[in-house]
Amino acid sequence: MGLVPTLGALHEGHLSLVRTAKACCDAVAVSIFVNPTQFGPNEDFALYPRTFDADCALLAGEDIDVVFAPAPEEIYRAGAATFVEVEGLSQRLDGASRPGHFRGVATIVAKLFIAAEPDRAFFGQKDAAQIAVLRRMIFDLGLPVELVVCPIVRESDGLAMSSRNRYLSQQERQQALVLRRSLDAVQAAIAAGERNSETLIATARSILASEPEVRIDYVAAADWATLLPVDQALPGTLFAVAAWVGKTRLIDNMIIQ
Numbered sequence: 001m002g003l004v005p006t007l008g009a010l011h012e013g014h015l016s017l018v019r020t021a022k023a024c025c026d027a028v029a030v031s032i033f034v035n036p037t038q039f040g041p042n043e044d045f046a047l048y049p050r051t052f053d054a055d056c057a058l059l060a061g062e063d064i065d066v067v068f069a070p071a072p073e074e075i076y077r078a079g080a081a082t083f084v085e086v087e088g089l090s091q092r093l094d095g096a097s098r099p100g101h102f103r104g105v106a107t108i109v110a111k112l113f114i115a116a117e118p119d120r121a122f123f124g125q126k127d128a129a130q131i132a133v134l135r136r137m138i139f140d141l142g143l144p145v146e147l148v149v150c151p152i153v154r155e156s157d158g159l160a161m162s163s164r165n166r167y168l169s170q171q172e173r174q175q176a177l178v179l180r181r182s183l184d185a186v187q188a189a190i191a192a193g194e195r196n197s198e199t200l201i202a203t204a205r206s207i208l209a210s211e212p213e214v215r216i217d218y219v220a221a222a223d224w225a226t227l228l229p230v231d232q233a234l235p236g237t238l239f240a241v242a243a244w245v246g247k248t249r250l251i252d253n254m255i256i257q
């Protein structure tokens, strides 16, 4: 049984997770739940696109077995005092700018695992820090679930697919391409022999700065297991960027070869 946990507002990135699950599992469940505990007080929980009918229409084309779309009160009991927190990791990268986010993610994913008892769960590499947190949670709690990471799916112009891309104005949509360009520049520097993280980070920052309307949140070269910074961007290193384009926070990354 394969589980594809989602917040809904499904796009081709989610469908690629579903198709990967379908290819290697007898049964596939997709959860759709806009999880309140992973949104900070000033974040977009209220605004987050809720497109349940369109999501179901997309999934109808994929021959899956279950759509699990619980109401919040089915998931969180009133006054619940129990959360799952992966210490340390949850405060790094996205966790540094989104306090409490990874506690919410670990808690809901643990709850979904308890409800669905999947053998495998499928997540996109775009949320690379989330993957590190969940891998550690699965390991520390000894959960019998294999976490499968699926490649980032991009629009034809290179923008990583995200439900939040629909917040972007036409102009912001163009500006957002700078995230991918910054990763391409880092890739080119690595191909030319550069491995020093500081230099690579400076390269990405200078490309991001070429779009004055884009505000950098972080640029990091990190160990993908610990999310701690590394001095040298060796094979397996996570190179990740996060930036605000207008009011929308976008992330992108690559695993260095």
Ligand code: PAF
Pocket (backbone or CB within 6 Å): 005, 006, 007, 033, 035, 038, 105, 108, 109, 127, 130
């Ligand atoms: O990556 C997401 O969409 C969410 O964080 C997840 C894993 C569905 C948990 O709510």
